[in-house]
Amino acid sequence: MEEQFFQCPYCWETISMLVDVSQSHQSYIEDCEICCNPIQLIISSQNNEIVGFDALSIEQ
Secondary structure, eight states: OEEEEEEOTTTOOEEEEEEOTTSSEEEEEEEOTTTOOEEEEEEEEETTEEEEEEEEEOOO
16 A cells, blocks of 8 residues: 545645555545545556556536
């Protein structure tokens, strides 16, 4: 597990989360712990390190 910091695309607060770096590609939706809006997370890892991380707003 690796801690990743990112900004919420809605409220711009900095959030941290633990990422399972044993998975090479992950895509899922998680609510912001500050404003509760849904964030689409797209994560790529290689050799137990995060190589790509996107936190995107969900079009409503």
